[in-house]
Each structure stands twice: as C-alpha cells, then as structure tokens.
Amino acid sequence: MDREELAFLRVKLESMLELRLNKSRAAMETMSQAAMSPADAVDRAAMETQRHLELLMRERDLAEIREIREALARILVGEYGACRECGEDIDVRRLRARPMVNLCVSCMTGLEREQNRGRDIAEDMIHSFGQEISGRILETA
Secondary structure, three states: OOHHHHHHHHHHHHHHHHHHHHHHHHHHHHHHHOOOOOOOHHHHHHHHHHHHHHHHHHHHHHHHHHHHHHHHHHHHHOOOOEOOOOOOEOOHHHHHHOOOOOOOHHHHHHHHHHHHHHHHHHHHHHHHHHHHHHHHHHHHO
C-alpha cells in the first residue's frame, strides 16, 4: 500500500474514532440525565428495555473504538494492512470498506467457519440432551 492510501485510511480511522467518541459521550449524557423510575410498571419496563438497548449499543460502540485505536496503533508501528493470522496483505478495497479489519478475507472466512462449527456442535448437544430428557419423561409416564 502506498503512502497516499495509508494517509487516506489513517484520516478515515481518525474521523471514525472522533465520531464514535462523540456518540459515546452523548449516549452517556443521555443515560445520566434519564428520569429515575416512573411509578407506572409499564413505563418502568419500557424505560428498562430502552436502557438495556442503549447499553448494548454502547458496548458495540466501545468495541469499535477499541478496534479503531488498535488499527491506528498498527499504522504507527508499520503493521497496518497485514493479516494478523497469515501475514499477507489485506486487500485495499477491504480496508477502505472497513479500515479497522486485521484479517484478510481468507482468514476471516476460516474463523467464521470455526465459529459456526462450534455453534453447530453446541446445538447438536442441546438437541440430543433434549431428546434424551424427553425420552426419560415418556418412560416414567
């Protein structure tokens, strides 16, 4: 990757970081200014649901902030654009689309396959356990 492309991606990352930090600050201010606890149970439930969603979004934003900072750190040490698994260059089009990535498409695909395989095994175990329990219930009935 040439210097111009790297400079463009650094500016893009810095802009993304500033945007996420401002969004995070605004969310914290909103959450801290929220009303304490309405008397009505339905209003309380709605408020708690909203607060839970805001916390989930904040967690996602904080994860993105961390990823962006890590990408900026990789730029500083000269490791930006290299896949952390195989060491190959990450396609510039992928970096332009999501500048904080640290895996090439091939390694990311492999990681996703492993994660899906783990989910499939867990689902199979749960299904088998459910069938075993159902069978025992029917035997005792």
